[in-house]
Amino acid sequence: MEPSSLSGLPAGVGEALEAEGVAELYPPQEAAVEAGVTDGESLVAAVPTASGKTLIAELAMLSSIERGGKALYIVPLRALASEKKAEFERWEEFDVTVGVSTGNYDSDGEWLASRDIIVATSEKVDSLIRNGAPWIDDLTCVVSDEVHLVDDSHRGPTLEVTLAKLRKVNPGLQTVALSATVGNADVIADWLDAELVESDWRPIELHTGVHFGNAINFDDGSQREVPVERGEDQTARLVADALDTEEDGQGGSSLVFVNSRRNAESSARKLTDVTGPRLTGDERDRLRELAEEIRGVSDTDTSEDLADAVEEGSAFHHAGLASEHRSLVEDAFRDRLIKCVSATPTLAAGVNTPARRVIVRDWRRYDGEFGGMKPLDVLEVHQMCGRAGRPGLDPYGEAVLLANNADTREELFERYVWAEAEPVRSKLAAEPALRTHVLATVASGFAATRDGLLSFLDNTLYATQTDDEGRLAAVTDTVLDYLEVNGFVERDRDGGSEGLAATGIGHTVSRLYLDPMSAAEILDGLRTVADDGSGPVGSADADGEFVAADDPTADADDPGFTTYTRAGEDEPDDPASEGPASAGDAAPAVTPLGLYHLVSRTPDTYELYLKSGDREEYTEVCYEREAELLGDTPSEYEDVRFEDWLAALKTGRLLEDWANEVDEDRIAERYGVGPGDIRGKVDTAEWLLRAAETLARDVEGIDGDTVVQVREARKRLEYGVREELLDLAGVRNVGRKRARRLYEAGIESRADLREADKAVVLGALRGRERTAERILENAGREDPSLDGVDPDSSASAAATAGADADGDGDGQASLGDFG
């Protein structure tokens, strides 16, 4: 089928596709057209990666727009949002406009409403629905990319509920779901009332095989000799083999999947022996430049190690890297400059980074819940293998699993090569998921009664595939109890069907996109500042499930029997809850650490891993600074939550260090994290503190002064500075480093910048004239020009004595009069 023969698309689109080189639709695309994607039919396309799924989505969206509609494209990752946007922007010449909305990158709401295609993450869509984005009910077509992720226990339920809501708001909505090949695509199609297109067809052949001994055995029966001498590294030989096999005059790149960050780093270092000697002089030069760029991103060991490897044509890729690191590596790999990337699963599901040869070195990964090394899901391995074969560059792709004995080889064939991906299963009926979504569903008016709620939930994948009717209702009831006890919903049990309504604070929590348990924890923590009450009602255990306050061992899977009491109501043994605190027993002061610890122990923050020795170290810190921690410290010996408390304390200290201007490399070393982790933690904490500020204002019984403390703690995280630099760091182009230097030179505030001796400013900024001029301009100085000014060299030395310069010297003067 030729693109130009398609009907229903904007005029010229078919021809444009042919001009792009799409002479014929791929078979799955043709099947999709036959199933009616261009006529507004809903469709589930379960086809391999890189077999033209995106075009199916484009056909659906473009035809929908041609009929006067509006399309939404839901992606699983923020990084994919920009990738898709760039892809869709080629339709702008046909007057099809594209907008993006993610937590990172947001076009403003009104502008978004005028776009024809909107790309967003599932969480963002959920949030937009909660906040009543006006264009939601104008949608005529929604595409859900990688729908098989509904299987993910953490994020899957959001996608599931969001799709259900979109379809509820908009009954005629065309739903196009793109999925990897999974065991039960028919069930997904059933759920979405959609046609099903299922296919294994790929535009580039994929050979999957297992290497053991001296050869790779492929699934088609063929063999490739890759001898490995004793003591030689299997992976290295396979990478070398791919590089030495020229197609199109170039050797093939490899992608090595390993099971931990450390392995990724050490693998990259080792493979440097393979890639380095095969580089051309020109490549070396370009790689050296790239390495410099990488070093410039961050001055941590991680960054340094990456740069060292990259100079030799090898790289590693994992979530500890800063996002700039990641895209530098991805781009250089796509440009064939980097010959081999050793990666954790970040690269299996992320942006498009194909390689000639994919090597799945580790097929088991540590899983604490499982209690050991757990074999990867078939789906995950298939996704990794699917990265093999670069369209237009490779005649075929090769995916190789590694075995170190004959038995393992057979097992790998059985388990992965021949196996079908497992069926997708909804994870909705779990407390953490329902806690959030039940509240949001009630708060945004999708249900006003318990029956209404259950019937809404009946539109989810969970309902279509469960055989246990009662479970969802049972968990829902548990969650409703929790939400009621914490004051997020009100229940009216008088009528025939129990009435449900979100309270004011419940609405706020829903709109802020907080896990209700996070909100409860934060509110409780902030309240202790005022009245030192007892703990929250039901507290998070390691999984974010909640357990009854009076029975920490309650089985969360058996929700029927837990009961809850309002905080402080009947806990006679707790002396703290008896009567008001005596006059001498002043409320504890709020410190940044207290707040950082508070948000870090919330289920919305990932826990840092406690290494050996950390337990002792942080137990000590915990006792030293117990007065600062908000809420009651669990007992070291009796309470299972103590471990989590310490992990949160570790995170809290990391944040405190950041706000105390500790260098990035120091923090990375001290906490055993990468630059990407630091940014991630700081971001999350910033977000939660902002939410905390809103909550604190919205709710009674929290001191206004506390709100100010929360804001300051947040701002200090935002800029990564101590209190006295807040004003300076707010000036554009002034970060934590420059602010500190200016301050040491006696320039302590924005006002000082406007008045100060230019020579001093220039000296503090180490003679960078352009930078200094920009900063002066940004600070609002009338005459920012630095022509003919010589830097004052004494200003670059730490001159604390110069602090008596003109200006008020109060670095935080502007803090209170905001908002």
Added chain:
DNA sequence: CTACTAGAATTCTAGACAGCATGTC
């Protein structure tokens, strides 16, 4: 006394969404 190495003991473990208002060194 140092350098080296084999084997034992120990260590450590993937990923990443959201709000809000504008810009690090």
Added chain:
DNA sequence: CTAGAATTCTAGTAG
């Protein structure tokens, strides 16, 4: 109840 690879430590040996 359950793992395994990489790194570090240690003891033994050679130089």
